[in-house]
Amino acid sequence: MEGHSTYQPKSGAAKWLERRLPVIGLMYSSFVTYPTPRNLNYWWTFGAILTFVLVAQIVTGIVLAMHYLSPGSMAFDSIEAIMRDVNYGWLLRYLHSNGASLFFFAVYIHMFRGMYYGSYKEPREVLWILGVLILLLMIATAFMGYVLPWGQMSFWAATVITNLFTAIPLVGGAITQWLWGGFAVDSATLNRFYSLHYLLPFMIAGVVVLHVWALHIVGQNNPLGIDVKSKKDTVAFTPYATIKDMFATALFLILLAWLVFYVPNYMGHPDNYIPADPLKTPAHIVPEWYFLPFYAILRAIPNKLIGVIALFGSIAVLFFLPWLDTSRVRSAVFRPIYRQFFWIFVLVCIGLGYLGSQPPQGAYVIIARILTAYYFLHFLVILPVLGLIERPKRQPPSITEAVLAKSGSAEPAAAEAAS
Amino acid sequence: MRELAGTMTGKIAGFLLAGAVVAGLAFSAAAQDGGKGGDAGEQTHDQAWEFPLKEPPLLSWSFAGIFGNYDQAQLQRGFQVYREVCSNCHSLKYIAFRNLAEPGGPGFSDAEVKALAAEYQITAGPNDQGDMFQRPGLPSDHFPSPFPNVEAAAAANGGAAPPDLSLMAKARAAERGPLWTVIDFFSQYQEAGPNYIHALLTGFGEQPPEGLVIPEGTYFNPYFLAGPSLKMPAPLSDGAVTYSDGSPQTIDQYARDVAAFLMWTAEPHLVARKRVGFQVGIFLIVFAGLMYLTKKRVWSEVAH
Numbered sequence: 001m002e003g004h005s006t007y008q009p010k011s012g013a014a015k016w017l018e019r020r021l022p023v024i025g026l027m028y029s030s031f032v033t034y035p036t037p038r039n040l041n042y043w044w045t046f047g048a049i050l051t052f053v054l055v056a057q058i059v060t061g062i063v064l065a066m067h068y069l070s071p072g073s074m075a076f077d078s079i080e081a082i083m084r085d086v087n088y089g090w091l092l093r094y095l096h097s098n099g100a101s102l103f104f105f106a107v108y109i110h111m112f113r114g115m116y117y118g119s120y121k122e123p124r125e126v127l128w129i130l131g132v133l134i135l136l137l138m139i140a141t142a143f144m145g146y147v148l149p150w151g152q153m154s155f156w157a158a159t160v161i162t163n164l165f166t167a168i169p170l171v172g173g174a175i176t177q178w179l180w181g182g183f184a185v186d187s188a189t190l191n192r193f194y195s196l197h198y199l200l201p202f203m204i205a206g207v208v209v210l211h212v213w214a215l216h217i218v219g220q221n222n223p224l225g226i227d228v229k230s231k232k233d234t235v236a237f238t239p240y241a242t243i244k245d246m247f248a249t250a251l252f253l254i255l256l257a258w259l260v261f262y263v264p265n266y267m268g269h270p271d272n273y274i275p276a277d278p279l280k281t282p283a284h285i286v287p288e289w290y291f292l293p294f295y296a297i298l299r300a301i302p303n304k305l306i307g308v309i310a311l312f313g314s315i316a317v318l319f320f321l322p323w324l325d326t327s328r329v330r331s332a333v334f335r336p337i338y339r340q341f342f343w344i345f346v347l348v349c350i351g352l353g354y355l356g357s358q359p360p361q362g363a364y365v366i367i368a369r370i371l372t373a374y375y376f377l378h379f380l381v382i383l384p385v386l387g388l389i390e391r392p393k394r395q396p397p398s399i400t401e402a403v404l405a406k407s408g409s410a411e412p413a414a415a416e417a418a419s
Numbered sequence: 420m421r422e423l424a425g426t427m428t429g430k431i432a433g434f435l436l437a438g439a440v441v442a443g444l445a446f447s448a449a450a451q452d453g454g455k456g457g458d459a460g461e462q463t464h465d466q467a468w469e470f471p472l473k474e475p476p477l478l479s480w481s482f483a484g485i486f487g488n489y490d491q492a493q494l495q496r497g498f499q500v501y502r503e504v505c506s507n508c509h510s511l512k513y514i515a516f517r518n519l520a521e522p523g524g525p526g527f528s529d530a531e532v533k534a535l536a537a538e539y540q541i542t543a544g545p546n547d548q549g550d551m552f553q554r555p556g557l558p559s560d561h562f563p564s565p566f567p568n569v570e571a572a573a574a575a576n577g578g579a580a581p582p583d584l585s586l587m588a589k590a591r592a593a594e595r596g597p598l599w600t601v602i603d604f605f606s607q608y609q610e611a612g613p614n615y616i617h618a619l620l621t622g623f624g625e626q627p628p629e630g631l632v633i634p635e636g637t638y639f640n641p642y643f644l645a646g647p648s649l650k651m652p653a654p655l656s657d658g659a660v661t662y663s664d665g666s667p668q669t670i671d672q673y674a675r676d677v678a679a680f681l682m683w684t685a686e687p688h689l690v691a692r693k694r695v696g697f698q699v700g701i702f703l704i705v706f707a708g709l710m711y712l713t714k715k716r717v718w719s720e721v722a723h
Contacts, residue, residue, distance in 0.1 A: 038721060038722075038723050039723055040723075077513075080513050080585075080586075083688075084513065084518075084687055084688075090688045090692060091692070091695070094692075235721055235723075239717050240717060240718065240721070243710065243713050243714045243717050243718075244714050244718075246710050246714075247707060247710035247711050247713075247714045250703060250706050250707035250710050251707055253703050253707075254700070254703045254704065254707060257696060257699050257700055257703055258700075260696070261692055261693060261695065261696020261697075261699065261700070262485060262607045262609075262693070262696055263603075263604060263607055263608075263609055264609075264692070265589060265609065266603070266604055266609070270589060270590050270591055270592040270611075270612070271590070273586040273589045273590035273685070274582075274586075274590050283645065354597065403722050403723055404722055406722075407722040407723075
C-alpha cells in the first residue's frame with residue numbers, strides 16, 4: 001500500500017503470481033518494508049492488539065454460532081449448553097465475552113492516544129474518521145452481542161436502547177416497531193440481532209482494511225507529532241514494529257487470560273444469569289461498562305429526545321475533531337495547556353462511566369449534568385479556542401535529532417542500514 | 420503571559436470539576452437516606468430503606484483462588500442438602516445425573532449415579548400409542564422439576580415460583596461499592612454468589628428493624644437483595660439433614676455445603692478452568708519474556 005514495492009520474487013511460482021496479482025508484494029511493502037517512525041512508544045502497539053482481538057472475536061464467535069440457538073425460547077438454554085456440554089465451550093464463551101470487554105478497553109486507549117498526540121490532524125483526518133466509524137460499528141455489534149444470551153440484562157438493555165428510537169418525532173413509534181419486528185422486544189428482535197451481530201464484524205474488518213490503507217498512505221504519527229523528514233527518521237516495520245507489537249500483544253493476552261480463567265464474570269452482571277422475563281424489570285438496568293459514559297450522558301438530560309441527541313452527539317462530535325482542534329501542533333508534548341485539558345477530559349470520561357453505573361438520582365444527576373456539559377465543552381469550546389490562544393513549546397527539527405539528543409549517542413550505522 | 424493565562428484556565432477548570440464532584444458526593448451522602456431502592460432507576464423518595472440491609476459475611480471457600488478446587492465431600496453433602504431440602508420446591512434443570520460423576524464435581528461413581536437416577540421417575544414419551552409414560556431415570560436425564568410448570572410452582576408457593584437453582588451462585592451478588600470492585604479484580608474475588616447463598620440461608624429468624632414493614636406471608640431476611648423479606652420461610656434447621664461423615668449438622672454447615680454445591684452446579688468446569696488458566700498463564704509469561712528479550716535485541720542498535 002506504500003508506493004512501489006521493493007519486493008523481488010525469488011521462486012518461479014512467486015514470480016508467476018507477482019506478474020498476475022502482486023499480493024505478496026503488497027503484503028511485503030505494507031508489513032515488512034513499511035517505514036515506521038523510530039520513536040514510537042508502547043501506546044502505538046494498540047493497533048496491532050486491536051487487529052488481533054478482532055480476529056480472535058471473529059474466530060471464537062464463528063465457533064459459538066455453531067452451537068448457539070437464537071429463538072427466544074432456546075437462547076438462554078443454548079448458552080448454558082455451550083457452558084456445560086460443548087467441549088471447551090466455557091472457554092470459547094468466556095474468551096468471546098471478555099474479549100469484547102478488552103476490545104473496548106484497547107480501542108479507548110487507542111483513541112485517547114490519538115487525542116493526546118494529535119493523530120487526527122492533517123493529513124490524518126480520514127484515518128481518524130474511519131476509526132470513529134469502526135467505533136460506531138463496534139458499539140452496535142457489542143450491544144447486539146450482549147442481547148444474545150437472553151438473560152435479564154440482555155432483554156432489558158435491548159428494551160431500553162430500542163426504546164430510544166421512540167423519541168424520534170412523528171415516525172419514532174413506527175421505526176421502533178420495525179426494529180423490533182413486533183410490538184415489543186421478543187424472539188423476532190433477538191433473531192435479527194443475531195443476524196446483524198454476525199454481519200457487523202465483517203463490516204468492521206472491511207473498514208479496518210480502509211483504516212490501515214489510509215494509515216499507510218499518510219504514515220504513522222509519532223509522540224513528537226512532527227513529520228517524518230528523512231529515511232533516518234524511520235525504521236522498517238519488520239522486524240522493529242512487528243516484534244514490539246508481538247511483545248505488547250503477549251502482555252495483553254496475559255490480561256485477557258486473567259479475566260477468562262480467573263475472573264470470567266467480573267465484567268458481567270449477575271442478573272444476566274437469570275433468564276429474560278418481560279414481566280420483571282431489574283432494579284437497576286445497567287449496560288456493560290464500556291457504554292457507561294454514554295449511558296450517563298443519555299440519562300443526564302431530562303428530555304428524552306434531547307438525551308438521545310446528546311448520546312449520539314457524544315460520538316458524532318468525534319467525527320469533527322480534526323476541525324474542532326484549531327492548533328497546528330499535533331503532540332500534547334508541545335502543548336502545555338492542552339495537556340492539562342486532555343487529562344481533565346480523561347477524568348471526565350471516567351467520571352461519566354462511574355455515574356452511568358449509579359442510579360440516576362440526587363447528586364448523581366447533578367454531577368452527570370456538569371460532566372456531560374464539560375464533555376461537549378471540551379470539543380466545542382475548549383479545543384477551538386485553545387488552538388488560537390495557546391503558545392506551544394518549540395518543536396525539535398526532526399525525529400532523529402530529538403531521539404539522539406535524548407539518548408545522547410551518536411547515530412549508529414546499523415539504524416541507517418535498517419531503514 | 421498567554422501561557423500562564425492558559426495554565427490558569429486549565430487549573431480553574433480542574434478545580435471547578437473537582438469541586439462539582441465533591442459537592443455532588445456530599446449531596447449524594449445526604450440523599451442516601453431518602454434515595455435509592457427505586458424501581459428501574461426511577462426516582463422514589465418514599466422508601467427509607469436500602470436493600471440488602473446487611474452485607475454477606477465473606478467466607479473462605481476451597482474453590483477460591485488460583486488453585487481453587489472443589490471439596491468433593493462438601494459437594495456430596497451439599498447435594499444431600501439440596502436433595503432432602505431444597506428439591507422439594509426448587510428445580511435444578513441444567514444439571515443431569517451424569518454430571519455428578521464427571522471430573523471436577525462431587526465425584527460420585529458411575530454406579531452410584533445410575534442407582535441415584537433410577538430412584539427418580541421421569542415423564543417420557545410419547546410411546547407408540549401416543550401416550551406419555553413414567554420410567555425410572557437414566558444418568559442422561561436432567562433433574563426433574565418438583566412442579567409441572569411455573570404456574571403450578573407459583574400457585575403452590577404463595578404466588579412466587581421458587582427459582583431454578585442451577586445458576587444461583589452466579590446470578591446473585593451483593594454490591595461491593597467502587598473501591599472493593601477495583602480490589603476484587605486483583606484479589607480474584609468471584610465468590611459473591613456462594614457468600615450470598617450462605618448468608619441468606621442463615622439470615623432468617625432475626626428481628627426486623629423498627630419501622631420496617633414486613634408484608635403478610637413473607638419472611639424477614641436482612642441479606643435479601645430485592646426487599647425486606649421473601650416468600651421462602653427458613654428452609655434449614657439444625658439436625659434436619661443427617662450427615663454420614665461426621666460433619667456438624669448445623670444450619671451454618673448445611674448452608675456452606677449447599678452454597679458450595681450450587682457453585683459447582685453454576686460453574687461445573689471451574690476446576691478445569693483454573694488448571695488450564697495456570698498452564699496458559701505460565702506459557703504466556705514465558706512467551707512474553709522471550710518476546711521482550713527479542714525486542715530488546717532487535718532494537719539494541721537503534722536509538723529510539
